[in-house]
Amino acid sequence: MTGDTLRLPSFATCSAEQAAKYAEDTYQGLWSLLSYEVFWQERFTFLKEHGYQLRPRFAPNWTPSWIGTNYDPFFCEDSILSMKHIIVDATRISDGARVTIKTVSRASDEIAIGRFLSSKELLQDPTNHCVPIIDVLDDPHDSSKGMIVMPYLRPFDNPPLRTIGEVVDFISQTLQGLCFIHAHGVAHRDCAAANIMMDARSLFPQGHHPVRLNYSPDGVHEISALNRQDHPVKYYFIDFGLSSRFQGGDVPLVVGTKGRDKEPPELSDSDPYNPFPLDIFILGNLYLHEFVQKYHGLDFLNALTVPMLQVNPNNRPSAQACYAIFQGIQASLTESTLRWRLRSYKETAPERVVYDTVAVAREGIYRIKQMIV
Numbered sequence: 001m002t003g004d005t006l007r008l009p010s011f012a013t014c015s016a017e018q019a020a021k022y023a024e025d026t027y028q029g030l031w032s033l034l035s036y037e038v039f040w041q042e043r044f045t046f047l048k049e050h051g052y053q054l055r056p057r058f059a060p061n062w063t064p065s066w067i068g069t070n071y072d073p074f075f076c077e078d079s080i081l082s083m084k085h086i087i088v089d090a091t092r093i094s095d096g097a098r099v100t101i102k103t104v105s106r107a108s109d110e111i112a113i114g115r116f117l118s119s120k121e122l123l124q125d126p127t128n129h130c131v132p133i134i135d136v137l138d139d140p141h142d143s144s145k146g147m148i149v150m151p152y153l154r155p156f157d158n159p160p161l162r163t164i165g166e167v168v169d170f171i172s173q174t175l176q177g178l179c180f181i182h183a184h185g186v187a188h189r190d191c192a193a194a195n196i197m198m199d200a201r202s203l204f205p206q207g208h209h210p211v212r213l214n215y216s217p218d219g220v221h222e223i224s225a226l227n228r229q230d231h232p233v234k235y236y237f238i239d240f241g242l243s244s245r246f247q248g249g250d251v252p253l254v255v256g257t258k259g260r261d262k263e264p265p266e267l268s269d270s271d272p273y274n275p276f277p278l279d280i281f282i283l284g285n286l287y288l289h290e291f292v293q294k295y296h297g298l299d300f301l302n303a304l305t306v307p308m309l310q311v312n313p314n315n316r317p318s319a320q321a322c323y324a325i326f327q328g329i330q331a332s333l334t335e336s337t338l339r340w341r342l343r344s345y346k347e348t349a350p351e352r353v354v355y356d357t358v359a360v361a362r363e364g365i366y367r368i369k370q371m372i373v
Helices: 016-027 035-041 044-049 110-117 164-183 275-292 299-308 319-331 335-339 349-372
Strands: 087-092 098-105 135-138 145-151 196-199 234-237 254-256 268-273
Touching (some): 098 110, 110 145, 164 275, 164 319, 164 335, 275 299
Antiparallel strands (some): 087 098, 098 145, 196 234
């Protein structure tokens, strides 16, 4: 991307004086690549040779596209900094699909476990909610590292869930996914909120920028997501860097305190513990903090979260038992309840009146459409 090929809307332009200031800021290093971006720039050509195209910002000898133009750098895609240290987005050249590439240590089990859960046979199971491994590449500059290629995913709560039914669907999919993982002898050990993402292509049929998430693919125009009720998404567990796999007569015991959730009482660097009940606690804690404690009307989930969060790991139900509890809860919910909006505890009284009025109107429109059909 160079200045003479840019075609941006008029609102992306600035005065000659401001353009000169942007140019000076650029020469002073304001938009220079960060150290971890340089890491990916050094692998740009290698990845391209293997079928993966990084964004123009990472190209060798990159020159900012706004230099020599009157464009505001904010509206130039190559000004957008990468926000992650060990991952980068890319485009698969063969079909234009967006992917994520992550650098991982060869000494960890992440590659082996990821490949196992991504085997052709296991990918055919609809309850498999593990992010698939598309490709594994050797790092051309560091033999102790590898690079795994996965589908591009978006945080599960961006955009936020809007209805009770969307929460129920999220819990259903994640419990199914945990049952699948455990049934195949794998304990995730870090299945916290940040490690559950979604394939959001149905919500953004025209795509979105991989870093500036609420903007068009070129990073210029703000966009809105479609709703999940009419455009379902699939949720995935990611990051198996702390995971353990047990086979045959292996005793499921581990040690360690690493992980995003520090509340599980059994975590220890010296006393071995069973990692399968740990997963139950972590997921139950996610449901509690992200849903029950944030929104009105989700108290029915207590029948699930309370047993999942038992202090004694031996008293927590298995993943299959949790899913059975949840299915009983799900069966008790009416369609109108599932369609009802999530009401945040932080809402003010005036906000609640307005949002409830809109929700009632939507429910009325829904019922009228059902009658017509």
